[in-house]
Each structure stands twice: as C-alpha cells, then as structure tokens.
Amino acid sequence: MEHRKGFVFGQYLPPDLSPFDKLFEIFTELITHTSGDFDEAISWLRELDEEYQLTTEDYTIDDFIEDLKAKGYIREEIRPDGSDGMGITAKTERNIRQQALKQIFGNLKKSGSGNHKTKYTGSGEEQTGELREYRFGDALDRISLTESLKNAQINNGSDEFRLTEDDLVVEDAQYKAQMSTVLMIDISHSMILYGEDRITPAKKVAMALAELITTRYPKDTLDILVFGDDAWPVSIAELPYLQVGPYHTNTVAGLQLAMDLLRRKRNTNKQIFMITDGKPSCVRERDGTYYKNSFGLDEYIVEQCYLHARQARKLHIPITTFMIAQDPYLQQFVERFTEANQGKAFYTGLKGLGEMIFEDYETNRKKRLK
Structure with a gap:
C-alpha cells in the first residue's frame, strides 16, 4: 500500500481563553480609544456585552472589574474634580504597549544583544563566520587559533614550529549600529x-x-x-x-x-x-x-x-x-x-x-x- 505525505486541513478553532482574558483584550483596546478613561471604556464594554453577549451569568462585567482590581490593572484614584474613581496602572499601560506591538508588528521577541547589524564588516561584536588576514589593530580575541596554527604548519613546516604575523587570521565581525x-x-x-x-x-x-x-x-x-x-x-x-x-x-x-x-x-x-x-x-x-x-x-x-x-x-x-x-x-x-x-x-x-x-x-x- 502506498503512503503519501501531505497536509490535513480542519476547521479553525480559536485559542481557549479564560473569560477574563477575552474581556481584557477588548478592554485594553477600548482604553486606548478613550485615552485612558476607565469609566468610558467600561461603559463601551457593557454596550458591547449587551450586543454580543460577551459574558455569562457565571462571569459578568462586575466580576471582570473585581478581577482587574485584584490583578493590579486598575486602582482607586481621586479625579481632578475631587470625586472618587478608578484609573489604570503602569501594569495596564505596559500591557497596552505589548498588545499594540503584537497587533502591529507581530510577536517579536527580544534579541540577545539588543543591537542591529549593518552590512559593514570590521571590529564589531557579532561573528560573521568569514576569515580574513590579521590587520594591525585587530583585537587579539578575534584571532582564530585553529586556523592560524594550521597556516603556520602549512607555511613553515612541522619540523620546527614557528608562528608569524603572516600566519594569523581573524574571524570577521559586523558593526552594530x-x-x-x-x-x-x-x-x-x-x-x-x-x-x-x-x-x-x-x-x-x-x-x-x-x-x-x-x-x-x-x-x-x-x-x-x-x-x-x-x-x-x-x-x-x-x-x-x-x-x-x-x-x-x-x-x-x-x-x-x-x-x-x-x-x-x-x-x-x-x-x-x-x-x-x-x-x-x-x-x-x-x-x-x-x-x-x-x-x-x-x-x-x-x-x-x-x-x-x-x-x-x-x-x-x-x-x-x-x-x-x-x-x-x-x-x-x-x-x-x-x-x-x-x-x-x-x-x-x-x-x-x-x-x-x-x-x-x-x-x-x-x-x-x-
């Protein structure tokens, strides 16, 4: 019997998010539109809930607000007019930036060194894998010992070991801008x-x-x-x-x-x-x-x-x-x-x-x- 490799397509199933996570994603979007106005964002969220049934009897908008408090996303504050109200915290601000990054730029992860490479080579930080002759001013830690010793044997013979500057090679690196x-x-x-x-x-x-x-x-x-x-x-x-x-x-x-x-x-x-x-x-x-x-x-x-x-x-x-x-x-x-x-x-x-x-x-x- 002949077996063939291929792909099997099925119906897309969205990620199984908790009731809080589903509402929180919408909430952070609304907070951005309302310029940080918590009351207005919640008012919009309640209207969306009425239209699209975002919540259930087991988990309501009021339950969501309590979870926001418990998780440190909102805090009580005194408004400029002297009345009490709720405001978002630095934790929420950071989450909004992360969500914006995910929406716009995709799920980008932090790189190890935190720099960019340019097309120019020289005394940079990241190895390119390419070898070149040693030049005055090259850092000693850039010298490839294995390749340099091999050159010494080829150029000078193995009877009497001798390593000269002409034998040295370095691994090139890229500038980081x-x-x-x-x-x-x-x-x-x-x-x-x-x-x-x-x-x-x-x-x-x-x-x-x-x-x-x-x-x-x-x-x-x-x-x-x-x-x-x-x-x-x-x-x-x-x-x-x-x-x-x-x-x-x-x-x-x-x-x-x-x-x-x-x-x-x-x-x-x-x-x-x-x-x-x-x-x-x-x-x-x-x-x-x-x-x-x-x-x-x-x-x-x-x-x-x-x-x-x-x-x-x-x-x-x-x-x-x-x-x-x-x-x-x-x-x-x-x-x-x-x-x-x-x-x-x-x-x-x-x-x-x-x-x-x-x-x-x-x-x-x-x-x-x-």
Whole structure:
C-alpha cells in the first residue's frame, strides 16, 4: 500500500481563553480609544456585552472589574474634580504597549544583544563566520587559533614550529549600529475631523514602536513628541492618554524640538519619523505671537518648514513623513519638504501605517546614515 505525505486541513478553532482574558483584550483596546478613561471604556464594554453577549451569568462585567482590581490593572484614584474613581496602572499601560506591538508588528521577541547589524564588516561584536588576514589593530580575541596554527604548519613546516604575523587570521565581525529616533505625532484638531479617528492609530503605532525598541533594541533611543500650536515631549507612559486638542499644526515647532533632542544624542545614526494628516498652519514668531492660516498652504509657513528640513539635512538627520491623509493638494508640499531634506515620504491611510513604520525603521537600522 502506498503512503503519501501531505497536509490535513480542519476547521479553525480559536485559542481557549479564560473569560477574563477575552474581556481584557477588548478592554485594553477600548482604553486606548478613550485615552485612558476607565469609566468610558467600561461603559463601551457593557454596550458591547449587551450586543454580543460577551459574558455569562457565571462571569459578568462586575466580576471582570473585581478581577482587574485584584490583578493590579486598575486602582482607586481621586479625579481632578475631587470625586472618587478608578484609573489604570503602569501594569495596564505596559500591557497596552505589548498588545499594540503584537497587533502591529507581530510577536517579536527580544534579541540577545539588543543591537542591529549593518552590512559593514570590521571590529564589531557579532561573528560573521568569514576569515580574513590579521590587520594591525585587530583585537587579539578575534584571532582564530585553529586556523592560524594550521597556516603556520602549512607555511613553515612541522619540523620546527614557528608562528608569524603572516600566519594569523581573524574571524570577521559586523558593526552594530545604534539608532536615535524621534517620533513626531500630530495632535491638531484635524486628527478627529470628518468622523475619522486618526489619533488612536497614531498612538498605537507609537506604543508599539516604543515596545519594539525597549525590548528588542534597548541600546537604541526613542523620543516621542506631539505638536499642535506648539510642540512638547511626552513619555512612553503618557501615550495611552494622548488626546487631540483645538490646535493648529505647528510643524516647525515639532521639527525644532526633534532636532534639539537629537543633538544631545551621541549616536551617529539619527532619524525623525513624522505622523501627520494635515498641512502646516501655524508658526510661532520670535516675539512669542503665533502666525496662523488654516485656509491653505501659506507661503510663509511652508517656507519655514522647508528651511528646517534643510537644517535637518545639514545635521545628517533624515526625516520620514507618513502622511495619513491623501489630499492631492498636500502632495506638492510633502514632495518639496522631502526634497529639501533628502528624506522619504509615504502617502498612506491608517491601514498598514504601523507595518510601514516598522519596515522603514528596520531598513534604516541596517544601513549607516551619514
């Protein structure tokens, strides 16, 4: 009887999750959408439960809340108005970042050394398996003793052992680059206009990128800033709570702060990622006043953007712009901005934004930015 190898396909069975785990995955998603508002997230969860029967008589939303308390995901706190309420803990914030990383970048695991390799070889940290002749300045621990002794016997004979510099070979290694990245997030009012929530995907990308760098590339650095009428840095812990404000788009302020942050970094490889959906519409003058124009690509404002793009280029800081709106009249500005910096631009919607940023980050880490 002939036996053949092959595959047997069956019906997909989802993982058997506990009632808590099923609700917790939804809860963390809702917390991100509500910018950390626990009461609003639970209210949405109750509405979803009524519609989709997420719970049973044996395990209710109230049971879930008690488990959140017991497991340390939420805590009692006093609100700004003086009333009592519940808020999420650092444990929940960390779990939200991990879930964002899993959703956007896949289940990436921490590497052993926490660095990236480049295509350049030399006195790096990771062996390539390739041998070359010894050169002055090579570390002694790079010398391959077995191969060097074999060369000595071949070159000098076995009657009288003699090892010379010409016999020495070393195992080549790869340089490991470190990257300093600033992620700029637009929080102007247009990020929630026209019934489309653009800020939540931007936050999730930032949280996923932060989790990626801290777990897989801990020697890299990531600074995050937001820009509206002005620009200011935010910590990783603040990301779930970011909200859009009644702001114009001061791209210049964001670029100025990003370059200031990168000037302080010792890494030679530096880059700026900018997530925005709208045209620059605001600059701050030297006297502290604001010049604003919401009705078009104001020549004065966009020229300030081009100027800072060229300054970043002189500092060897490439800027990658992720334009999450696809208005044709904005493309000319983005193209000129990108040309001034010699950077890159992606015209993308919200779908696939995270994967695109991840791929670009990985690509940039594999080359030396000069």
